[in-house]
Amino acid sequence: MNILIKSATILDSKSEFHNTTQDLLVENGVITQIASNIKNPKNYREIAFENLHISQGWFDSSVCFGEPGFEERDTIKNGLKTAAASGFTAVAMNANSNPVIDSNSDITFVNSKGAHHPVTLLPIGALTECSKGEHLAELFDMNTAGAVAFYDYKKPINNPNLLKIALQYASNFGGLVCSFPQENNIAGHGVMNEHITSTTLGLKGIPALAEELQVARDLFLLEYAGGKLHIPTISTAKSVALIREAKKKKLDVTCSVAIHNLYFTDAVLTDFNTHFKVLPPLRIQSDVDVLIEAVKDGTIDMVTSDHNPMDIEHKKIEFDHAAFGTIGLESAFAALQTIFTTKKTIDVLTRGKSRFGLEQTPINIGNKLNITLFNPDLRYTFSAKHILSKSKNAIFENTSLKGSVYGIISNNQMALNN
């Protein structure tokens, strides 16, 4: 791939051209020149967009694409297309398929589906067989096939001894163990955050305590067992405090937060709209405020769209029966920009790569080109026409957002919108 990118503002703190507007000459996928006005040497394709900004390619540590087994929700092919159009050059895909991705051959299948695409698809294997929480899956074998982490998607590890053993066992090969932060006995049959809104609606609440107990337990286990722990999608202020303490103790723990948990509170649920039914649930403003600060100060390592397409049959039903989850890739960048500055947004979208086995790719001469192209200033109302996923369960629908994506250039391929 030989291209000339014209007049791009580079936002990459690892680049010596950070915060400057430059042309970039790319030959065979490698950046060969960065300068203010490069002449097109061999009639290369020129890439120019209004108010073009570029950064290192974005990463999302938690997406679901339905396949195999839930193709009515989405497919890997369409999921990757959605990721590319939304600015992501790498996504880690959860194992919540049918069958659950819990073996070497399953990982190989996912890899084959994601091969030769501008978006790097990183498979996450299940931690336990069929994600049933009973027996460890063949973690080493999956690791060999390319699994970047092990996670029973949204399923708490109820047995603490199982998590202890998983941490110890995976540490043999540096495997990353993920534990969903929810104590199920406390959570009960809750469908939203336990607070004044759940009380008003008569819906069963999931107390913040359910999450915090599990986080505290998991951190104790990590301290005892060693290993690498990732706690996906925390949602409460106390969880932040617990993880901050653990990091002070130098425990090898990372965590993420879903973008919608940074944006919405449970107050949006007043009319039982199932698009807002997510897990962990939307919490209260004081939690949101602490989560945002924790993203800024790095206590929360990464943000995720927690992209989970869900077909209408699982959403257009009574709130109690509706499935948890929302799509989020399409709105991720523009939603973050309503919370953070553009600089901070880019920072959080490019964090966490090394935790999931990805290299950083600074925009410097001699490096392979791995970038997201975007316009940070465009304001619009996110609506059905912006949804690329097969399922339309978008929590950000009808929300006013800021920033649009032109596409990505990665893996020596381009995926540009229009």
Add this chain to the structure above:
Amino acid sequence: MSELSVNHLLGIKYLNKQDIQLIFETADHFKEVINRPIKKVPSLRDITIANLFFENSTRTKLSFELAEKRLSADVLNFSSSQSSVKKGETLIDTVNNILSMKVDMVVMRHPNPGAGVFLSKHVKASIINAGDGAHEHPTQALLDSYSIREKLGDVSGKKVVIVGDILHSRVALSNIFALRLQGAQVMVCGPKTLLPKYIDKLGVKVETNLLKALNWCDVANMLRVQNERMDISYFPSTREYTQQFGVNKELLDSLNKEIIIMHPGPINRGVEITSDVADSKQSIILDQVQNGVAIRMAVIYLLASKIKQ
């Protein structure tokens, strides 16, 4: 003002004070009607109402059906103890199937909170919520307030304690909204395990000592312990519950004033109240039942008049 601010009755929290006033005034008229020798008016001869009960009910269903018949509406009854989801048909499909038979109004009881709200967004009919999970039971709260008004002259300024299983109770929630809207003071009383953790944020007092609660109140609304809604045990035994939260005649007589006893039914005699309390002159339990028909006639009539516009 002579019409409701809403097109559905989904919950008390969607009403304003004037709505409640209008419903009560209309109910006054219908209460007079149902005490006539001919207890029927021809008001809704052109209206068809479907009573969809996705959860067991005896008295609410009978009360609604009677109210509809007294208004001369055509009535269609559908009962299913199993939720529609378990049978494989969605709620919207079930209701749309019934509506395609040209039904104007749906009275629905459903085990899931928000089922009425959900339906109102997706089907073309006026919806009356006859109880949706632990969310709301608006006609019960209206008839409760109406009964207090009848007995004490006004709801405003009165002290009402709701005793028992607040956690699983749509009656409690609707009553809290209705009573507060009318200016009453509200207290909830029960074992802490059956009080929602954030119930005080709704502007109610919280008390776990029944004697203190009864000494405070003008009216005690005794709720039934809803064992069928409990997935775990919230107290060790019914015996212990009764020891702490059951009202008996001795307790009632020990108070420094004569309070009114209410109960939405069905009563577990000997559990939340003893028989002599239920049948005492302080009890207005059977007045509540009679007022239920008048209130439901009023609600149906007022919503039907909006359909006709």
